[in-house]
Amino acid sequence: MTWDWGVFFEVIPLIFKGLWITIGLTIACYLFAMIFGFFWVFVARIPSKTISWIFRWIAEFIRSTPPLVQLFFIFYAWPMVPVVGVTLNPFVAAILGLGLHFSTYLSEVYRSGIESVDKGQWEASTALNLSTKQKWLKIILPQAIPPTIPMLGNYLIIMFKEVPLASTIGVVAMLHMANDYGAQHWKYVEPLTVVALFFLLLSYPSALLISKLEKKYNRRFDKKTISTL
Template sequence: MMWDWSFTVEILPMLAEAAVITIQATVLGFIMAAVLGLVVAVLRIAFPRSNLILSILVEFIRSTPLLIQIFFIFFVFPKFGLVLDGFTAGVLAIGLHYAAYCSEVYRAGFASVPRGQWEASIALNLPLKTTLLDIIIPQVIPPIVPMLGNYLVALFKETPLLSAIAVLELMQTAKIIGSQSFRYTEPITLVGLFFLVMSLASAALIHLVERRLNRRPAP
């Protein structure tokens, strides 16, 4: 089947609209993953007794497929009275799934901070909140930005799984266009190009953030 440029131009606005959904799911999911992952890592440090429970929870989430988690939140949660639309359920599943991975990245970052920094804070009788926010976390973030960036790109490429619960993101829209027109070459190719461009843009943004953070003077 030859490439049809007129058909490509015709479907481009529909795919561009679907790309907005994909970007929204990616951004919201990553913000949730980054924040929740940091919270879990801090809890494991501040409350050592919670370490075992949180470790089991993190390993459970990381060891089960994201698609199963999406189905569970979308189809099982309503049985307990929590009904979520497809987009919200998908973002929640993606955010929780990658929060487990991000928490391990943060944990490695905390472990890389010299022990003397913690001991000096204790000797100065600084509150734990001040120690974390003003001394430790500013040293943790810059080295782990590349790894967090990798998870951002990976999360972005996981958004087609949301089509399983009828979220009209890029891949689902392309499949609908293909089923209606019996032409899959153009929509699927365009989806691949969309993902390529947005993945490269995400990687460039991460490199920019990394350079900015590395230029800041150490605390």
């Protein structure tokens, strides 16, 4: 085998097109996971113990099974389920599958953030006669979420790296394109190297950005003083 720079430069623009699909899919999955993550937090707080227990168990199930199995289920098995089954296009199936899977992780992150807010903050909000909605939006979440930004960011990067799983159900993004090119020209090393480089080029600066954000939010009110407020 010889390394062919010609092939290398030829596949860069091709895979670059796939990069946008990978990024788009990552963002779509992540938004879905962020919103749905709140759903798990919300249902866990339903006063009915049975209902919150059922949902906690469903979340645990999703968290404990491989995302690839979930993707296959949503894409291949779901259409065969009577009554509720529908055939989804690969992109939508990937958003649902990966988004749902990661929403269960993000809900744990939210939960840890919410539980880290001192009980006194709830009590002061009640004493000031804030409504439930105002308590959450003005007092609890603004304190619960910033400390979790590094964790949320880490999950974004992890998810970015899991998105190639979507190629297994036919989403044509970077990996799929590299693979197709390889199959056609019997050249795998260069295109797959380009894919790896693109992932590195995005993941590493993102990790740096996240650690910067972490510092910024920690400066705003340092942790030690919060407990004594």
